[in-house]
Amino acid sequence: MAAVDLNEGAAGVAGDDGVRRRDFINIAAVSVAGVGGLALVFPLVNQMNPSADVLALASIEVDVSAIQPGQAIKTIWRKQPIFIRNLTPAEQQAANAVDTASLRDPQTLAERTQEGHTNWLITLGVCTHLGCVPLGAAEGENKGEYGGYFCPCHGSHYDTAARIRKGPAPTNLEVPEYEFKTDTVVQIG
């Protein structure tokens, strides 16, 4: 646009350092717009995070008094299945008898339960391979070769401490954060 005689004015005149006032205005304006744009991205992204009503259901209390030794129940926590299992002394012994060094994901039963409540095995009912719900919590279901849980999707076998023993799953069934409020009420999450 050489045809237009552009009267640059004071803003267009370079100072001693070669910097024009216009350069400063340019950088300042574009920076403000950039920061503003980024600030707007935050709510647009964050709105996809769990909302307050979802987070409000993030912890549950379960009464485990009716679960007899050898029984397990399934419950739901954060829209995922939870297995709560009352281990028999024999099952605990079987779990403790295993040499942890031989395990894919070495953990002792004590590490996977809480002190004073070592008979309560509380895990997510989500196979660590690809997320199926393993069998073994309900009466009559296949408990796998090690008497714990068995995932029918790709044949992962978990033992009585819900540790992976055979099959494709990379780690043991996940133990969620929980604490015993009383001897019979446990709060998960």
Added chain:
Amino acid sequence: MSFPWAEEYRPKHPFMRWMDDRLPLPRLVHGAVGGGYPVPRNLNFFWNFGVLAGLALMIQIVTGIVLAMHYIPSGDAAFASTEHIMRDVNQGWFLRYLHANGASFFFVVTYLHIFRGLYYGSYKAPREMVWMLGLVIFLLMMATAFMGYVLPWGQMSFWGAKVITGLFGAIPVVGEPIQTWLLGGFAPDQATLTRFFSLHYLLPFVIAGVIILHIWALHIPGSSNPTGVDVKTPQDTVPFHPYYTAKDGFGAGVALIALTILVFFFPNFLGHADNYIPANPLSTPAEIVPEWYFWPFYAILRAFTVDFILPAKLWGVLAMFGSILLLFFLPWLDKSPVRSGNYRPKFRIFFWILVADVIVLGYCGGLPAAEPFVMISQIATIYYFAHFLIILPILSMVEKTLPLPNSISESVLHGEKAEAAPIDLGDATPAKA
């Protein structure tokens, strides 16, 4: 590329040259909103509102898509999911307030854009298609805004849907079947909500498409300007970038400050409290008021109270739609060869009377239909139609217009030769703007 002196796109970087041969998108941008689009050098801030309307549409689409991730279009859950957005969703309150007030923002800038066009004669040849496509966008906006207002499923949503679809019920014989067809039932219900949600999501993209046509049609003759004089020489124009990107950027900053103040400090100022009451088909609010941007048209609708050959209700509906359809004929109703109101002393007076008339209509439309406001809206409605059908055609025949400047550059550079002369040689007083 409207003028032969438009700067050609010459990519320097090898990658950009490679790209230009395969997908010349940068070339398109350069020619549309870059250095390759020469724009009259004398545009004032009223020329900001087109870009601002585009910005408003972008805000609406972005916030709307996000809200649709949380909203549930169901009679049982719509109201609750809206409250869920307000209370539970992270920053949901901000996104919804931005969407609701963004609609008002969109209409504010669009009305200013339309009145800019009316004052400066932007609808005249060769820009008739630009004007008419703009009206199509305006109609689509109104449909979109109406359906969006129904979605929260509050009392105003429900009764707004009932009343507005009832307009179609005024059509003789087929009116009632059409209303039932629009609603998918005998009153607004589940079927109404889901179809309104679907269309409310669709129409903004249709608007975006028509905007492309609007801009395409605009770029054939190029932008109009405050003098209404055609661009004649390269001296009359400056490249869009950086001159008008900077000016539009500044305008966007000011407009966004205004919108932000509204969103953060007065988010419900333009809304109606009754829409925070869940929809109840058995109880009509004491007073049904549409959103403010429909008030002038609502006043025209209610101005007809006497049956004259046709029922009054039908007259109201015809007048309301007529008040916008009329504008499609504006380029042929106003035959004055002078575009800009700056050079039409009488037109200018009537233009401001029209502005006042529309404001009066808007004021009456927002109030309950009681005297004296019914009579005032009747007078204002008559004037509205008279302005376009009687005053403009007569004015264009009898008005003595002021002399036009020879060129755009002459109009902006008057006196600058003297000013630019060395001290003591030229006229020392600065040029008047």
